[in-house]
Amino acid sequence: MITARGLERRFRRKGRAGGEVHAVRGVDLDVEEGELVGFLGPNGAGKTTTLRMLTTLLKPTAGTATVGGHDLLTDAAGVRRNIGYVAQGGGTAPESRVGEELELQGRLYRMSKADAIARGKVLADQLDLAGLEQRATKTLSGGQRRKLDIAMGLIHSPGLVFLDEPSTGLDPQSRANLWEHIRRLRAEQGVTIFLTTHYLDEADALADRLIVIDDGRIVAEGHPDALKEQVSGDGVAIEVDPRSAAAAADLARQLPGAHEFSVREGSIRFRVPRGDTAMPELLRALDAKDIATAAMQVTRPTLDDVFLTLTGRSLREAEQPAAAEPEVSDAA
């Protein structure tokens, strides 16, 4: 469904400072039909820029791609016909009615009036918007508005849909509801979904496969659980008498694959590939040396641990609002 090689995008900075922003620095992507792929990275990592290139809204500075079976550079119209794109801000006019928006969107894709209305009804049902057709879009809740945006992106029955930060700004209940709908769209309609997010829980809950981007480059790729296992392993924390800490840490260091040690007084922390198998082994070793453990805890890694291991930064820290960017132009 998507094959991209070496996609790059530079933006020229305006003003006296000059120079360039290298927003995307050579991205390779492969997305198979029917996949639900999460494109995860902190603010400013290059997610939206990549998405805008893949959806023909922005020309790549370098690289090639095939999207929905059409060449991005030579057949942009073919790409546009075969994809749906749901942008961050959505695109509904505040005064118009839900049903009208859906119909108009269908007409923009050259559907007949009857087909646009019929397809709008099916999508409204599937996305829990039935009964709201006569409501002005400005009166919808945030969650309903996002679902309308998604319905509009799907009106022409594309096989591939891009969702840019679908649940940003929604309360936890609306987010969970939206996730359920996204899962169902894939399950019931077989739509391939490529979504960007900077929420770890969203990536974890939704995606079959994650592609992690940082500073314009892909830094990891895989199923959320596989990434956690490969990249960082389980976290282990044990508490012993401070006088035994050095000896206990020595024993823990002998566990296969143990790494990232920190020892502070009687508190020892480290990571191992599998906490459940390492723990009994360590307990036996400590017991044999008469070292008593006051507490022991194993924690499963999070996607934040993955990001930290790969980049040396926490995704949560990286999400802090960025400093104001210099004025820039859209032209490369």
Ligand SMILES: Nc1ncnc2c1ncn2[C@@H]1O[C@H](COP(=O)(O)OP(=O)(O)OP(=O)(O)O)[C@@H](O)[C@H]1O
């Ligand atoms: N039109 C533009 N002109 C200049 N620089 C831009 C432009 N669009 C994006 N950038 C810069 O490119 C970098 C990547 O931005 P992008 O919007 O792709 O990130 P993102 O990962 O989608 O972030 P967010 O999660 O905040 O949406 C940032 O440094 C951004 O300031």
